[in-house]
Amino acid sequence: MTMTANKRKRVFGDKVQFKSLSCAPVNELGVVYLFGVLHETFDYQIESIQAGFPDCIARRKIGSNRWEEVRIEFEFDSRSFVSHGHDPEGVDVIVCWKHNWRECPGDIEVIELSNLLGEAEQIDMQIKTKKKLTAWQEYCRQKRLEGHDFAEIARRWKAERPHER
Numbered sequence: 001m002t003m004t005a006n007k008r009k010r011v012f013g014d015k016v017q018f019k020s021l022s023c024a025p026v027n028e029l030g031v032v033y034l035f036g037v038l039h040e041t042f043d044y045q046i047e048s049i050q051a052g053f054p055d056c057i058a059r060r061k062i063g064s065n066r067w068e069e070v071r072i073e074f075e076f077d078s079r080s081f082v083s084h085g086h087d088p089e090g091v092d093v094i095v096c097w098k099h100n101w102r103e104c105p106g107d108i109e110v111i112e113l114s115n116l117l118g119e120a121e122q123i124d125m126q127i128k129t130k131k132k133l134t135a136w137q138e139y140c141r142q143k144r145l146e147g148h149d150f151a152e153i154a155r156r157w158k159a160e161r162p163h164e165r
Contacts, residue, residue: 031097042150043060043137057069072092081094097114109149
């Protein structure tokens with residue numbers, strides 16, 4: 001079998017400097033990859049990733065020796081959740097590059113990676129050993145245990161610690 005060259009040129013996102021990623025995602029697969037790189041930053045443990053809805057089953061710590069299951073859907077932009085015909089009852093979190101679904105139900109947490117990549121780049125610079133959590137990770141863990149969603153945690157972090165941006 002002969003491999004044929006694709007005449008279409010590849011499309012790249014803006015340049016970023018984060019771990020093994022040199023360009024911003026331009027599709028859902030890029031979002032999946034970036035979340036895979038960052039999942040520990042968001043204090044998630046991934047149980048499975050699949051092609052069917054929801055894309056990912058993970059768990060996050062909610063207390064001492066207590067974890068909750070989290071159903072995650074990956075989208076390049078959050079509005080695609082609707083165009084793909086997904087049921088909002090079947091998901092807890094949407095991880096996307098751009099959050100542009102204004103009518104997103106309030107009980108669905110949205111993690112917009114494009115807004116957080118700058119913070120993630122700083123986190124990467126701070127990590128010296130795998131065992132030690134950064135100030136950002138400790139803050140996220142504490143606020144998650146208090147019941148805050150990630151968007152609110154990111155807003156609070158930026159407001160309370162502007163010198164660490």
